[in-house]
Amino acid sequence: MDIRELARHLGLSIGTVSRALNDRKDVSPATRQRVVEAAAKHGYIPNQSGRTLRSGRTGTVGFMLTLEHDSAIHGDPFFMALLEGLQNGLSEHDLDLVVLLARKGEDALTFLRRHVSRGTVDGWVLSGTQHDDPRIPFLLDRNIPFIALGRTAIARDYAWIDLDFEGVMADAMTLLTKAGHRRIGLVAPPATINNSHIVVERYRDALARADIPFDPALVHHGETDESDGEATASELMAMPDRPTALLLMGETAPVGAYRALRRLGLEPGRDVAVIGLRDNPACRALSPDLTCFSLDLGDLGLALARGLVAMLPGQTEDGGPAVQALWGMTLRLGQSHKVER
Amino acid sequence: MDIRELARHLGLSIGTVSRALNDRKDVSPATRQRVVEAAAKHGYIPNQSGRTLRSGRTGTVGFMLTLEHDSAIHGDPFFMALLEGLQNGLSEHDLDLVVLLARKGEDALTFLRRHVSRGTVDGWVLSGTQHDDPRIPFLLDRNIPFIALGRTAIARDYAWIDLDFEGVMADAMTLLTKAGHRRIGLVAPPATINNSHIVVERYRDALARADIPFDPALVHHGETDESDGEATASELMAMPDRPTALLLMGETAPVGAYRALRRLGLEPGRDVAVIGLRDNPACRALSPDLTCFSLDLGDLGLALARGLVAMLPGQTEDGGPAVQALWGMTLRLGQSHKVER
Numbered sequence: 001m002d003i004r005e006l007a008r009h010l011g012l013s014i015g016t017v018s019r020a021l022n023d024r025k026d027v028s029p030a031t032r033q034r035v036v037e038a039a040a041k042h043g044y045i046p047n048q049s050g051r052t053l054r055s056g057r058t059g060t061v062g063f064m065l066t067l068e069h070d071s072a073i074h075g076d077p078f079f080m081a082l083l084e085g086l087q088n089g090l091s092e093h094d095l096d097l098v099v100l101l102a103r104k105g106e107d108a109l110t111f112l113r114r115h116v117s118r119g120t121v122d123g124w125v126l127s128g129t130q131h132d133d134p135r136i137p138f139l140l141d142r143n144i145p146f147i148a149l150g151r152t153a154i155a156r157d158y159a160w161i162d163l164d165f166e167g168v169m170a171d172a173m174t175l176l177t178k179a180g181h182r183r184i185g186l187v188a189p190p191a192t193i194n195n196s197h198i199v200v201e202r203y204r205d206a207l208a209r210a211d212i213p214f215d216p217a218l219v220h221h222g223e224t225d226e227s228d229g230e231a232t233a234s235e236l237m238a239m240p241d242r243p244t245a246l247l248l249m250g251e252t253a254p255v256g257a258y259r260a261l262r263r264l265g266l267e268p269g270r271d272v273a274v275i276g277l278r279d280n281p282a283c284r285a286l287s288p289d290l291t292c293f294s295l296d297l298g299d300l301g302l303a304l305a306r307g308l309v310a311m312l313p314g315q316t317e318d319g320g321p322a323v324q325a326l327w328g329m330t331l332r333l334g335q336s337h338k339v340e341r
Numbered sequence: 342m343d344i345r346e347l348a349r350h351l352g353l354s355i356g357t358v359s360r361a362l363n364d365r366k367d368v369s370p371a372t373r374q375r376v377v378e379a380a381a382k383h384g385y386i387p388n389q390s391g392r393t394l395r396s397g398r399t400g401t402v403g404f405m406l407t408l409e410h411d412s413a414i415h416g417d418p419f420f421m422a423l424l425e426g427l428q429n430g431l432s433e434h435d436l437d438l439v440v441l442l443a444r445k446g447e448d449a450l451t452f453l454r455r456h457v458s459r460g461t462v463d464g465w466v467l468s469g470t471q472h473d474d475p476r477i478p479f480l481l482d483r484n485i486p487f488i489a490l491g492r493t494a495i496a497r498d499y500a501w502i503d504l505d506f507e508g509v510m511a512d513a514m515t516l517l518t519k520a521g522h523r524r525i526g527l528v529a530p531p532a533t534i535n536n537s538h539i540v541v542e543r544y545r546d547a548l549a550r551a552d553i554p555f556d557p558a559l560v561h562h563g564e565t566d567e568s569d570g571e572a573t574a575s576e577l578m579a580m581p582d583r584p585t586a587l588l589l590m591g592e593t594a595p596v597g598a599y600r601a602l603r604r605l606g607l608e609p610g611r612d613v614a615v616i617g618l619r620d621n622p623a624c625r626a627l628s629p630d631l632t633c634f635s636l637d638l639g640d641l642g643l644a645l646a647r648g649l650v651a652m653l654p655g656q657t658e659d660g661g662p663a664v665q666a667l668w669g670m671t672l673r674l675g676q677s678h679k680v681e682r
Contacts, residue, residue: 096441103437117362120439255625281593282626284623
């Protein structure tokens with residue numbers, strides 16, 4: 001039985017049957033149930049492949065997750081909370097969210113190209129943006145709707161929302177330089193990640209403003225995870241002229257840094273000032289309380305969803321210009337930065 | 342230009358062109374590049390919808406994630422590491438992994454039915470299995486390949502791998518009862534989650550073996566996250582005959598429990614024994630060191646992938662009987678359980 005026969009059998013329009021089978025909101029629960037039951041009874045299974053060929057709309061948005069890059073800067077709790085917000089925003093427009101995981105070692109563009117050619121989704125959320133990210137021109141050139149979580153160095157017009165690393169670095173460096181620190185160790189994300197450039201630039205700016213010479217030996221680019229935080233803190237503290245403060249721009253790096261400091265008999269917040277990136281569960285577990293930054297990931301996810309939805313064809317909203325916004329993070333003062341020089 | 346013309350133009354078979362465009366491993370990188378470049382030059386975009394209609398194979402496996410249920414028992418770091426292992430296992434067979442997120446408040450079966458009817462994926466990994474989980478008979482009745490991360494109370498034959506909560510409870514309860522604890526507070530997952538039943542059963546068994554009466558007031562079913570750990574620890578410690586030990590079967594619950602204990606002037610591992618579930622980054626950040634359990638999530642993901650792949654049509658391996666296995670967790674002794682009574 002095809003959808004036409006099913007609709008005739010039920011005395012409904014094909015559109016209503018289609019909407020009911022796709023769980024659209026504009027069908028009453030009673031009608032939906034009637035349609036679903038009849039479809040099951042008569043063995044009708046709507047074919048998504050056919051549907052895509054007809055309408056060109058999958059009703060689905062893809063979040064491209066590159067485990068290697070994304071976990072390099074953010075930890076896992078970051079993404080789960082973000083996905084929840086994103087999903088809430090998409091549900092408002094009856095869109096499903098799928099997370100597409102790039103294979104390990106696979107080129108990001110090859111991955112994206114494969115899914116675009118398959119027509120898996122109607123629009124994309126990209127994360128882990130690189131300084132020079134070929135996914136951006138690829139999607140722009142094909143007029144495929146997308147929003148990026150993060151900027152790039154690409155001078156073209158596209159939708160993005162990025163964490164305000166400028167603000168984070170300004171706040172953190174002000175705290176440390178005002179307390180008299182002149183040797184500040186920095187753990188920045190891998191150099192390919194766009195925000196890594198912003199972090200290092202703003203670090204150098206803040207040093208210049210405080211009249212402190214820049215020492216490249218104090219800057220490490222790494223995976224910024226727990227074990228990296230541990231290794232980097234150990235290395236930095238082994239310097240002859242070792243830092244008196246550590247600024248760790250990774251979600252779980254502070255957990256490793258605390259461990260490394262204690263192994264050297266140094267107490268965070270008493271002997272060495274420590275500032276972290278975000279108050280995730282791991283950082284909240286640290287004692288003394290970690291000074292770091294907070295943001296509402298649910299709201300960020302919602303904003304990404306709304307920015308993307310406005311660009312999808314057939315959405316009622318007026319798209320307007322592409323969203324381009326820095327997402328503020330709030331300084332959360334703990335005890336770990338309180339080392340006076 | 343269609344695929345036939347493209348193949349003729351390149352002097353290759355349609356099969357080779359198709360495999361090259363789908364990034365299959367059995368095509369040399371040079372040929373793949375030649376095909377991709379020619380396809381781009383001549384404006385050929387392979388249509389996944391068409392491909393699905395022809396072959397009935399999407400080359401994709403779906404991981405169904407229910408944020409509400411899954412984050413209830415496991416935290417986020419659990420899933421990211423698991424997905425990485427799963428993806429590695431699927432890549433071996435040239436399969437892509439997509440994570441399909443059930444919408445908030447949406448019935449799990451409605452969600453699954455929608456994606457099955459769309460033919461989104463070739464097979465499923467289910468997580469957050471409920472005691473009575475309608476997704477299991479739904480997929481079994483339709484002969485759709487799946488593997489469950491977690492058991493259910495359903496007495497039918499299907500593939501599953503579950504964490505060995507029996508072993509975890511036996512180890513933890515032995516530690517505590519041997520140290521003389523008779524009032525042991527238990528934070529178990531929500532009662533609908535299948536493992537919650539196992540946890541409570543084994544808790545009661547262990548008490549009976551140690552000749553300790555069961556007090557239902559000591560058992561809490563909750564979301565087992567950080568704030569729940571905090572609230573539950575506070576409540577348990579407010580009892581007139583308060584527990585001397587806490588057993589917290591949630592990933593970040595110990596973080597909240599440490600906080601609650603300290604607010605009451607109690608030190609974990611000195612005044613109250615604490616045992617947690619897994620050594621995730623948040624638990625590793627706790628001081629004193631949390632006694633908990635560890636497992637290799639990458640290996641677990643790989644095992645799930647292999648168990649599922651063996652059931653997919655067209656895979657060369659001999660499927661054999663469905664995988665049904667408990668996945669062991671290793672006791673990791675810290676300092677937090679060391680309270681003698």
